[in-house]
Amino acid sequence: EVQLVESGGGLVQPGGSLRLSCAASGFTFSTYWMSWVRQAPGKGLEWVANIKQDGSEIYYVDSVKGRFTISRDNAQNSLFLQMNSLRVEDTAVYYCASQVWGGPFDYWGPGILVTVSS
Amino acid sequence: DIQMTQSPSSLSASVGDRVTISCRASQSITTYLNWYQQKPGKAPKVLIYAASSLQSGVPSRFSGSGSGTDFTLTISSLQPEDFATYYCQQSHSTPRTFGQGTKVEIK
Numbered sequence A: 001e002v003q004l005v006e007s008g009g010g011l012v013q014p015g016g017s018l019r020l021s022c023a024a025s026g027f028t029f030s031t032y033w034m035s036w037v038r039q040a041p042g043k044g045l046e047w048v049a050n051i052k053q054d055g056s057e058i059y060y061v062d063s064v065k066g067r068f069t070i071s072r073d074n075a076q077n078s079l080f081l082q083m084n085s086l087r088v089e090d091t092a093v094y095y096c097a098s099q100v101w102g103g104p105f106d107y108w109g110p111g112i113l114v115t116v117s118s
Numbered sequence B: 001d002i003q004m005t006q007s008p009s010s011l012s013a014s015v016g017d018r019v020t021i022s023c024r025a026s027q028s029i030t031t032y033l034n035w036y037q038q039k040p041g042k043a044p045k046v047l048i049y050a051a052s053s054l055q056s057g058v059p060s061r062f063s064g065s066g067s068g069t070d071f072t073l074t075i076s077s078l079q080p081e082d083f084a085t086y087y088c089q090q091s092h093s094t095p096r097t098f099g100q101g102t103k104v105e106i107k
Helices: none
Strands: A003-007 A010-012 A018-025 A033-039 A045-051 A058-060 A068-073 A078-083 A092-099 A105-108 A112-116 B004-007 B010-013 B019-025 B033-038 B045-049 B062-067 B070-075 B085-090 B102-106
Touching (some): A018 A033, A018 A092, A018 A112, A033 A068, A033 A078, A033 A105, A045 A068, A045 A092, A058 A068, A105 B045, B004 B085, B019 B085, B019 B102, B033 B062, B045 B062
Parallel strands (some): A010 A112
Antiparallel strands (some): A033 A092, A045 A058, A092 A105, A092 A112, B004 B019, B033 B085, B062 B070, B085 B102
């Protein structure tokens, strides 16, 4: 059974940092692009970043460029999102999701809440 | 960036109704269009990929059509478990973008 499980969320003050992790199992993690997608409370879905199978290509939405860093460890079947200089508008549930390039986000984790507030 | 616009934003329907949701891209995305269903407090679930291909395990009452800039998700006979929010998403270009969602409510 495919499983993606996020961790590392919580409450942080504006300007602070958090590191999200996503543990994958039940599929060959190293053969998939991986993404982070977020959803602010009561709002729609927003793709945040993705990373190629070997980490050689990485892309970000403009609003997080220079503040967030996506990475992966294929030996540990794990995906990460380092979030620095957090803003109130980064408050959201963050999902990790797998994807085939050009295809849908086919497997999703349950999500983890990040709250940025003073 | 490619903008995705869904219509309507919400709709009310009864069990057994045929429901149609539209999605328009700001430029051609050929058939790089996916549809998701999301229920409250849950992660989205892919229903349709490549505009018209049914994801494994998804009931056949769901179907997708379209190409270029105009796409449609159809639920042929709405079931109680289908009341949810539906999103389209393009996988043609980065950044990947979603429509704003269509909430399907019980009439």
